[in-house]
Amino acid sequence: MRKPLMDFCWKCPIPFLLFTKLIPMQKTILYLIFTLFLSNLALAQEEYYFPGEKFDPNIPSPSQFLGYPIGDWHTRYDLIVKYFEKLDQISETAQLQTIGYTHEHRPKVILTIASAKNMGNLEQIRQKQLQLADPSQSKPDVSTMPSIVHLGYGVHGNEPSSAEAAILTAYWIMASQSDLAKNLRENMVVHIDPTLNPDGRDRHSLWANSNKGFPPVADPLDREHNEAWPGGRTNHYWFDLNRDWLPLAHPESRVKVEWYHQWYPNVTTDFHEMGTNSTYFFEPTKPFGSENPVVPRKNYDDINPRFAKYFAKYMDEIGSLYWTKEVFDNSYPGYGSTYPDIHGGLGLVFETASSRGHLQASQRGDISFAFTIRNHVVNSLATMEAALDNRVYLHDYLREFFESAAAEGGKDAAKSYVFGDEFDDGRNRLFVRFLLDHKIKVYENSADLTVDGQAFKKGKSWVVPTNQPQYRMVRTMFEYVKEFADSVFYDASAWTMAAAYGMPFAAAATAKSGTEITTVATPEFTFPEGKAYAYLIDWSDYYAPKILFELQKTGIHVEAIHGAFSSQTQDGKVEFAAGTMMIPMGFQKLKAEEVSSKLKELAAKNGQKVYAVQTGLNLSGIDLGSNKVSAIQQPKVLMVVGTGINSYEAGEIWNLMDQQLGMPFTKINTEQFGRVNLHDYTTLIMPSGNYNTLSEGSVNHLKDWVNRGGTIIAMKNASLWLNQKGITKEAAVELADAPKDPEVLPFDTRNDFEGAKEVGGSIYLAELDLTHPIAYGYHRNNLPVYRNTDIFIAPSADKYLTPVKYTANPHLGGYISKTNLEKLKLSAGVVISSSGQGRVVHFFDSPNFRGTWFGTNKLFLNAIFHGDNMD
Template sequence: MATLSALNKAVVAACLTAVTMGVSLDTHAENTTSSTHITGKFEYWPGTQYSQQIPTTEAVLGYQIGERISRHSDMVKYFEALAKAAPDRIKLFNYAETWEGRTLIYAVIGSKENIANLDSFAEKMQKLTSPDSISKNEAKSLISSLPSSVWLEHGVHGNEISSTDAAMQTAYHLLAAPQDPVNKTILENTLVFIDPLQNPDGRARFVSRYYSTVGLSPSDDRLSAEHNEPWPRGRSNHYLFDMNRDWLAITQPETAGRVKVINHYKPTVVIDLHEMGGDDSYFFVPAAQPINPHMQPDQLANNVLIGKNNAKHFDDFGFSYFTREVYDGFYPGYGDSWPTFYGASAATYEVASTRGEIFKTRTGEIRHYRDTVQRHFVAAISTAEATAVNREKILNDFYDYQVDAVEAGKKDKKERTFILPNTRDVAGTHRLATLMAQHGVKVQQATEAFKACGERYQAGAYIIDTAQPRGRFVKTTFTQQVDMPKAFIDEQERRRARKLRDEIYDVTGWSLPLMFNIDTARCGRSVEVESRIVSADDKLTQPFTNPDAKVAYLVPWGDMAAGRFLTAALQAGISLKSADEAFSMGDKHYPAGTLVIERHANESTLPGLMQTLAEQTGARIEGVDTSWVTKGPSFGSDKTIQMTAPKIAMAWDEPTSSLSAGNTRFVIEQQFNYPVTAIRADRLRWADLSQYQVLILPSGNYSRDLGKAGADNIGSWVSRGGVLITLSNATQWAASESAGLLDAKREYAYSEEKSKSAKDGSLVEGTHIESKDGLIDAIENDKDMPDSVAGVLANVDVDQEHWLTAGVNPRVVGMVYGNDIYAPVKLESGKNVAWFASKDNVLASGYLWEENKPQLAYKPFLIHQPHGRGMVISFTQEPTSRAYLDGLNVMFLNTIFRGAAHANPVR
């Protein structure tokens, strides 16, 4: 609008004064009302009569829902007001705290009777998910009396803003109009769980930046600053994780809290509310292909029932929508797919985003923030209604899912039981076992040796029988390969042949044992052995032998417990070494990388400190009373290097990929427990890096931001003894001619046909095109990149005679994403330390284009190139992706800490 209200004029004047005085405007801006485009009372559900006993947002916060973008604190304040006004019909709970200290809450709304029996409801749902513990008649009785339940997830992406305000409207509507016919049906038959904001840190980032850019009035122009977020945007959380991909590895506290609560109540319908491009309409179920084959027909049929009810209400409101075209159900690590594997019917909803208070579409339509809020609100009420109307069917299907999952496991004669031997990577195996327990899977640990399917296993092995209610989740996460439907694959190959973009939405391989690089055996029957039930909270403990050793303590290298010990010891000021090669002391053998902590080089308090670190890290420690080595390098050899506590810098901000930067920083800080200094990338053009020993460049396009000055500055630092580590696309920059830091080159797509070259740039040779296939051949580029890969797991072979791979297994699994394939670096320049396996073995899991297999085979995954007194270490792919490639952590640790120890910096 052209004019401002008196209030907004005062706000602008105050802001101008604050700017003049140098005052931060973030908090002030979020507490003011810049909106002037809403006039009068907007009806979200026209004709509804609301009780005055339930407070509106206007009464609590000073604005109508949809008038402005609510802050996290305002949302919490409003839900607290609702809980105070109607304590017998709404319960409010805290379930987690973000990295930045913000509280995550969920609300439960229902009839007085259902809310009073909330604890009983949870207990009875647990019984329904344990079919072996109740009879079918008991289950039938429970189903006849239990309410159904719908869990509404809002705002997992912090800049997808409308769902949180819609959550507030949903709660108000249900509480303030309990006699509305639709509401009455819902409240009598259903418990409505509302998680109003899954990502408070990301939303706070968005809201602060949005209101700091709004001018005299909100702009509808997509080019305006308020519609273009600065790096890293509000989508991700504090560590810049896309938390909608975190349900598999559960690395973030927000996800961990949510998983625990959902596992407690086991809601029968779960809806994840998102936003999409502003020019779209609204998406709801059914989902697109491919669908994970372990999802069941009844679950998908219930989604169709819900979708049809949504369609009815959207038609009544005159809202456009679409279904089935995008947003598939294949990857099991989304907020809308993970719940299906305990038996829920789950789905994603997407609304066209205004990414602010007002937005003009490409067709000229003006959309207001309240419009997106209303669509999510209507969809939520419609979903709750469908869940209520189909209460008995949904509960029956939920119970049948549990029964069928157990029976399906019993019938599997190939992979009924998964066994984790727990003899190689004890820390990684423990992490995987406890992670599965965190998911709600029953995991057992043998307390005695046993035999299964002809193989013998030691006590301590973990056992997961798929004949359990969460058996299908085990199958989809432990099976090496989950295939997409053939019809879908055929269509993608047809599209590629037509030079059209494929429709694969996300990664196609996610086998947890592969990503964790954990040995896993399979047995086609149940395993009977004395065992204990594994808890998600189980603490890793390994032996500490001879704590009073006279000479030294040894920590065998090769797992994350040893890695955590290393970082803790370095920060505690302990002097320690690491062997470049394996060695033996009599009949005891130690892998390359083994840490050597000599008593004479440390304080007298060392034994007590070692005990403390053993308890904190779970590392295996062996005390020795001699330094006599019978094979391999001795403690005093130059092949047993002194470890140092390096200062680590990491490029941050543009042009890094925020996901790569955040995931990598998280792995180092929260999994390795070691500090990182984030430096804005443009500072690297001139910054004095002499105080740092390691610089990490996450994936990103650095050519423009660093330029020649950045390349020269970083190159000079490396030549003086720095260790530069590049990840994925950052390796492109290091290998570019302008940077000249890495003698590796990306490859074009391989073709047996030689391209024709014209003698005159304005002329080409004459040709005959005799078919449509000939037309497609004629339009091929002479120098195309390989076709991009959505994300597969690939086998990587590892050089066992290089210090950089000490303690790393001969074969590991990495993620391949995109189309970067590098030619091997020449020996005169450096070493290809790890490379992709042969064309017949390169694919570990997922779907990889056939022509990519031979071109990827034997191409480098990890490159080491000396550079003066320092070195460049380059990953051609991302080793920290989503922080769920645990099997690469030791390799990544080596690049940082062994790299720094092997550099020869100028003193």
């Protein structure tokens, strides 16, 4: 083991090279002075966070290891990991595990802490916990089972106090000599995730440390407290990972949920920060209005109040103010504090007033970083004490939860849900894998079925029975909810994941199923032999745009067939829809064998069926040389990002282009827009945002580019700006008999009354014009769409250019006010505006929402690849 000095001398202000040149006596004196300095520093720190406690001197405190008191700096994530590695090295009561990596390849770690005895039996403890959560197995003796607590911190990167609290909490559990700490070590297994969002944390830590003043500046206007766009809240792709426990769009969440299902913790924490002028929030959340409909009342009415008493006691002891019950949402299943509630555990959200830096002025005086950290430390300790005191109770509840879930599922009128898209194998595989990731049992459909007028073919559809332990997650995936106890939502009010994947599905009164699916198999692949006049690839599969881009990148010429037809192929007569790709062998720069070889490779990689035809004369419909067949221009795409732009929406687009399409594109900040030659690009994406900073010259250049044939893809209020600048001329929906607000209302109702007018996130049924290029690849004219805006635009004055509009009864799930619903019925989902030789494709829904609306991604990708044919 290294000497303590060598652990931190490289972080010391004295250069290491100077230290090595000192004579032995000087080294000894310096060593003693420096060790004494850090010992005093550690004692002072421990007294602030843990007054009156004694600690094991063999375990280095965070301040000893890092060389500064916790709260003086924002600790980089790699140093947090190194401290945890040190704890793992020096003690048999700690074990560090890397469960995965972020987009930026930072390790996702879990530090497990327990007594030496329990660490030696860790796998047996885990297996017993899994047995407890499985009602098909006998219930183990819970009286001897340790409590399983998962302390999760820092899902928002610029809410940094929680990760610092994680370091201190880990140290306290391992080193404290208090009776409570000893009891916890003997009767609990604690898993600490110090930072759920390492990429965002380091982005914010760099900002806060780089802009720190000496002394710190408390003025909220100081640069330190106002991050540059997009800020550190989100991950690499600017996603809010606190919403990703359900969608699993990112590796951080996928590995975390995979780990969660290996343990089923009794308690899971989720530590956050809020406005500087706030105090501290802990659960319970807002009764009924913020609660998830599938979670048993016992969670909200009994367990939460039990724990709240501990939080109040600990906060009272340090004199910190706090509040409960008023707001904060526990309804959306994708939160780190809600997902555990749907799995037999207790999820807990905590929010502390934020210093958003090292020191910031508030209405109660200056808030220090150390103060915010201490609030989270004491509630970490309170959580563990509450879990310890209620150990047997929580184990019994875990068992009861899954037993009652299976029992409720057995009584459900819907004995199963049947789903599947016979035209899109790629999206089917994505959804089946998604269900399996959430430990939902899925079976092959053993026979052709017709349910509620929908046909589900054997081999192209699957069955999810309701009588299973994950019944409540099954409801989450397939149920639409329209009735709510409240009309104000902190987040999305709808989350039906089958709709997000665009899956045809139906509830069946009888459960018939074949073999259980445990993995998603790679589809069998065959390639037509011999020469071909042309190759055809159906555009229906989710990954068809990906193979198109890859074919174009290799120099293969691809055309689109803008009409339905049937051809004689190696499989006989095959019907093809508009949008089908054609690779004509007589118009290739590459040699025929090169084209065939590359096509075979890319088709196998992307799971695409390739058809060969020997003639351009089709069996029916248009022929392959028709004027309705045109070359697909290889897109060169530019997207506006930066100050004023909605980073979430921009990140969703970036994630789609990178992770699903694999296509590089250019992102340019708003302040650089004036230096761009738009004529170097085919397509401009404008996410929602404020574009008023663009100069008059930039606007004129944009108008000229569009008029000369460019395609703009405009999202929501970007469309309003284009209208304002005269580039488009679309009209807002006006209700002739719209109800008026009361002239006078009580002041304290303002938040509820105004909040009820918002469309926070809900699901609607849209009607597609299947002949329009925006709908290429779709085979049903009805499609669930996600909307989180109250912008309502009327259908185009051109009767051909509203390819996506809402049905007469569009509301599928989530909250919407009556007035907004009436506006929605009269509005459009997608409108095309002609502008000279170019066009604007307006999206008023969210086709790429949270990286999981696979059912509507194709609309957006069609605008990229087929935009020049849309008007």
